[in-house]
Amino acid sequence: MxxxxxxxxxxxxxxxxxxxxxxxxxxxxxxxxxxxxxxxxxxxSLGAQSLRSHRTNVLGILVAEFEPFSTELLKGASREVAGSGYQLLAYSSGDGEGAAIGWERRSLARLSGTLIDGAVIVTPTVIETKQGFHVVAVDPHTGPSGLPTVDSDNFAGAVLATNYLLSLGHRRIGHISGRPDLESARLREAGFRKAMADADVAVDERIVRVGGFRTESAAGTAAALLSLPDRPTAIFAGNDLSAISTMDVARSMGLTVPDDLSVIGFDNVPESALVNPPLTTIMQPLQRMGAEALRLLIDLIAGVERDTHIRLPTELVVRASCRPYR
Amino acid sequence: MxxxxxxxxxxxxxxxxxxxxxxxxxxxxxxxxxxxxxxxxxxxSLGAQSLRSHRTNVLGILVAEFEPFSTELLKGASREVAGSGYQLLAYSSGDGEGAAIGWERRSLARLSGTLIDGAVIVTPTVIETKQGFHVVAVDPHTGPSGLPTVDSDNFAGAVLATNYLLSLGHRRIGHISGRPDLESARLREAGFRKAMADADVAVDERIVRVGGFRTESAAGTAAALLSLPDRPTAIFAGNDLSAISTMDVARSMGLTVPDDLSVIGFDNVPESALVNPPLTTIMQPLQRMGAEALRLLIDLIAGVERDTHIRLPTELVVRASCRPYR
DNA sequence: ATCGGTATCGATAACGTTTTCGAGTCACTC
DNA sequence: GAGTGACTCGAAAACGTTATCGATACCGAT
Incomplete structure (x- = not known):
C-alpha cells in the first residue's frame, strides 16, 4: 500500500x-x-485488513477434513455465495482423523476475531458461540441446540428406508447403527424402530447393533449379524459406508446381494452409485444443505429475522441392492 | 493474548x-x-500472527469455484496435508462463473504477503510468482511454464480414447474439442489426431468442432455434428460435461446411445457414472493430482531438490456408452 | 482585511502478534 | 565483597491496514 x-x-x-x-x-x-x-x-492484505477493521467480507466454512460429505456441502455453499458479495474460505485443521476433538472451537478462535465475518461449522460437537459473531451449524452431533442449525430429516428418512424393506416383504430386518454419540445416528435408529412398530413387526434386538459409521467397525458388525443361525433377510445400514461394507462382507461369506440379502444405506454419497450392485439408499440433499446454511449465515449477519432451524427432507433412491423377499 | x-x-x-x-x-x-x-x-489470531511473522503453517489452495473438479483435488490435498504439520485453507474469490479473469493473481496477492506460506492454484491463466513465495499450479491453461506444475497426460489419454473407438471398428469419429485457450484442450485434440493418423484414418474436419467444455456450447456443437447427412458413428468429447451433453442431444434427436452412436468423454467426474447409460471415459486421477501438488508444495517450501513437473497417467474407464460399429 | 465554511489530505494511533534487546535477579568465583 | 555470567522477563518496535482528527488551502461573504 x-x-x-x-x-x-x-x-x-x-x-x-x-x-x-x-x-x-x-x-x-x-x-x-x-x-x-x-x-x-x-x-x-486480508490479514492486516481484518486485524484493523474486523470486517472482511469473507465467510468461513470449517470442516474437520475435506471428505465427500463436507465437499458436497462446500459445493452447495459455493454456489450460494456467488453474487452475494462475500468470498468463501474453507478451513481444515488437518489433524488427520479428526483426532483432536475441539477442532471446531480452536479453528473458530483462530479465525473469528479476525479474518472471517461468520462461519458455517460442519458436524460440530461442542459449540460455545462468541457473541457478536455469527455461526451456523450443519448436522451437529447433539442435534439442534442453541445454535442456528441446518440438518436433514434423519428420522423420516429412516422410516422411509424401513418401510421400503417392509414393502418388499422383508420381516427379519437388521439395523447397523451409527455412533451412539451422534444425534443423527440415534434418530435413524429411532426411525427404524418406529416404522417396525407401526407395521407390527417385532424388532429382534440381536440383529440391531452398533456399526459406528466406519468401514472397519461396520464390517465386524455385519459379519456378526450374517453369521447368526437365522440371519436377517435385509439390513438397513446407518450410512452408505456401513452399507457398502456390509455388501463386501456378504460377498466374502458367499452371499449375493440382493438375491440372498437386501441392503439399504443412508446418505447417498457419490460412491454409492458406483459400487456393485449400485446401492439403494436414502438421499440427504447435501449440496442444498450447504447452500441453505450459507444463506442462513448471510441473513443472520444482515440481521434478517427468520427461522434459525432448517430441516431438509430426505428421499428414497432406489438402485439395485434390494429385492422382494422370497 | x-x-x-x-x-x-x-x-x-x-x-x-x-x-x-x-x-x-x-x-x-x-x-x-x-x-x-x-x-x-x-x-x-491467524491474521495478526501472519502479519508479524510471515509464517503461519497454513497452505492455501486457490480455486475459481468449488465445483467437482476442484473439490476432487481438494480431497486429495486434504489427505496429503494430514500429519504434515500444516493446515489447509481453500479460498474462492466467489465471482460466479469465474467472470473476472485474474482471480488467481488477486487472491494470491490478498493472501500471500500474509496468511499462507504457499499455495496450490487450480487451472490458473497468468501467473507471475512473487519471489520468496512458493506456488504450485495444477492443470494450468498454458501448460507447464516456469511454475512447478502438476497435470495429467492429456495427450496420451486422448490417444487412449481414440484407439478404443478405433478398436471397436469406428472410422467416422467426431471430436468436440474444448476451449482453444486451454492447453489441456489442445493436447486432447492433438492426441485424437495422432491416433487417427497412426491408424491411417483420415480426419474429416467437418466433424471436429469446438465445444468449449461447457454444457450449453457443447450441446450446440453436438446438434450440428449429428444433423450432418453423414453423421459420425462415434464421438470423442473433450470432457465429460460435453459428452453428457452430447448424449442428451442424441436422445432428443431420436438416437440411442450406444446403439446409434458411441460417446466417450474425458475426466471421469463422479457424475459420469450416474448418467444413463453410464459414460465410458478417460480418468484423470484428480485426487492424486491434488495430493501430488500439495506434496510438491511442501517440498518446495522445505527446500527439497526435486522434479518440479509432475505428469500423472490417465486411464480408460469402460462403461456403457460405446459399442462396436455395426 | 478578516472570517467562516468546505473540500482535501496526511499524521497518527490502534488492531494482535513476534522479535530484539536491555534490565533485573541470583548464584558463583576469585 | 565486588565482578561475572547465566537465566528470566518485559518494554518497545514492527507488520499492513483503517479511523479519527487536525492541518492546509481556497472560496465567498462580511
Whole structure:
C-alpha cells in the first residue's frame, strides 16, 4: 500500500480511502490512485485488513477434513455465495482423523476475531458461540441446540428406508447403527424402530447393533449379524459406508446381494452409485444443505429475522441392492 | 493474548514465547501460562500472527469455484496435508462463473504477503510468482511454464480414447474439442489426431468442432455434428460435461446411445457414472493430482531438490456408452 | 482585511502478534 | 565483597491496514 501511495504521490491514508470508497477524496485523486493500484496490481492484505477493521467480507466454512460429505456441502455453499458479495474460505485443521476433538472451537478462535465475518461449522460437537459473531451449524452431533442449525430429516428418512424393506416383504430386518454419540445416528435408529412398530413387526434386538459409521467397525458388525443361525433377510445400514461394507462382507461369506440379502444405506454419497450392485439408499440433499446454511449465515449477519432451524427432507433412491423377499 | 498475560501475571511477550516454544522462559512459568491458555481457550489470531511473522503453517489452495473438479483435488490435498504439520485453507474469490479473469493473481496477492506460506492454484491463466513465495499450479491453461506444475497426460489419454473407438471398428469419429485457450484442450485434440493418423484414418474436419467444455456450447456443437447427412458413428468429447451433453442431444434427436452412436468423454467426474447409460471415459486421477501438488508444495517450501513437473497417467474407464460399429 | 465554511489530505494511533534487546535477579568465583 | 555470567522477563518496535482528527488551502461573504 505504501508503494501505491508513493507512486501516486499521496499518503497511505488516502489510498485506503480510495480502496474503501470513503468520502473526502477529490475525484482526480481517486482516479489517479485507482490507476496506480491497477498498474501495480495491489490487493489489500486480508490479514492486516481484518486485524484493523474486523470486517472482511469473507465467510468461513470449517470442516474437520475435506471428505465427500463436507465437499458436497462446500459445493452447495459455493454456489450460494456467488453474487452475494462475500468470498468463501474453507478451513481444515488437518489433524488427520479428526483426532483432536475441539477442532471446531480452536479453528473458530483462530479465525473469528479476525479474518472471517461468520462461519458455517460442519458436524460440530461442542459449540460455545462468541457473541457478536455469527455461526451456523450443519448436522451437529447433539442435534439442534442453541445454535442456528441446518440438518436433514434423519428420522423420516429412516422410516422411509424401513418401510421400503417392509414393502418388499422383508420381516427379519437388521439395523447397523451409527455412533451412539451422534444425534443423527440415534434418530435413524429411532426411525427404524418406529416404522417396525407401526407395521407390527417385532424388532429382534440381536440383529440391531452398533456399526459406528466406519468401514472397519461396520464390517465386524455385519459379519456378526450374517453369521447368526437365522440371519436377517435385509439390513438397513446407518450410512452408505456401513452399507457398502456390509455388501463386501456378504460377498466374502458367499452371499449375493440382493438375491440372498437386501441392503439399504443412508446418505447417498457419490460412491454409492458406483459400487456393485449400485446401492439403494436414502438421499440427504447435501449440496442444498450447504447452500441453505450459507444463506442462513448471510441473513443472520444482515440481521434478517427468520427461522434459525432448517430441516431438509430426505428421499428414497432406489438402485439395485434390494429385492422382494422370497 | 493480553487476557492470558494478565491472568498468568506475565507480559504478552512471555506468553508469545510460551506459545511458540521459544527458549528463555522458566519451566514453572511455561506451565503456568499453558494452564491459563488451556483454561481460557486462547488461540492465536491467524491474521495478526501472519502479519508479524510471515509464517503461519497454513497452505492455501486457490480455486475459481468449488465445483467437482476442484473439490476432487481438494480431497486429495486434504489427505496429503494430514500429519504434515500444516493446515489447509481453500479460498474462492466467489465471482460466479469465474467472470473476472485474474482471480488467481488477486487472491494470491490478498493472501500471500500474509496468511499462507504457499499455495496450490487450480487451472490458473497468468501467473507471475512473487519471489520468496512458493506456488504450485495444477492443470494450468498454458501448460507447464516456469511454475512447478502438476497435470495429467492429456495427450496420451486422448490417444487412449481414440484407439478404443478405433478398436471397436469406428472410422467416422467426431471430436468436440474444448476451449482453444486451454492447453489441456489442445493436447486432447492433438492426441485424437495422432491416433487417427497412426491408424491411417483420415480426419474429416467437418466433424471436429469446438465445444468449449461447457454444457450449453457443447450441446450446440453436438446438434450440428449429428444433423450432418453423414453423421459420425462415434464421438470423442473433450470432457465429460460435453459428452453428457452430447448424449442428451442424441436422445432428443431420436438416437440411442450406444446403439446409434458411441460417446466417450474425458475426466471421469463422479457424475459420469450416474448418467444413463453410464459414460465410458478417460480418468484423470484428480485426487492424486491434488495430493501430488500439495506434496510438491511442501517440498518446495522445505527446500527439497526435486522434479518440479509432475505428469500423472490417465486411464480408460469402460462403461456403457460405446459399442462396436455395426 | 478578516472570517467562516468546505473540500482535501496526511499524521497518527490502534488492531494482535513476534522479535530484539536491555534490565533485573541470583548464584558463583576469585 | 565486588565482578561475572547465566537465566528470566518485559518494554518497545514492527507488520499492513483503517479511523479519527487536525492541518492546509481556497472560496465567498462580511
Amino acid at each position: 505504501s508503494d501505491v501511495a508513493r507512486t501516486a504521490g499521496v499518503s497511505v491514508a488516502t489510498v485506503s480511502k480510495v480502496v474503501n470508497g470513503r468520502y473526502g477524496v477529490a475525484q482526480a485523486t481517486v482516479e489517479r490512485v485507482q490507476q496506480v493500484i491497477h498498474e501495480l496490481g495491489y490487493e489489500a | 493480553s487476557d492470558v498475560a494478565r491472568t498468568a501475571g506475565v507480559s504478552v511477550a512471555t506468553v508469545s514465547k510460551v506459545v511458540n516454544g521459544r527458549y528463555g522462559v522458566a519451566q514453572a512459568t511455561v506451565e503456568r501460562v499453558q494452564q491459563v491458555i488451556h483454561e481460557l481457550g486462547y488461540e492465536a
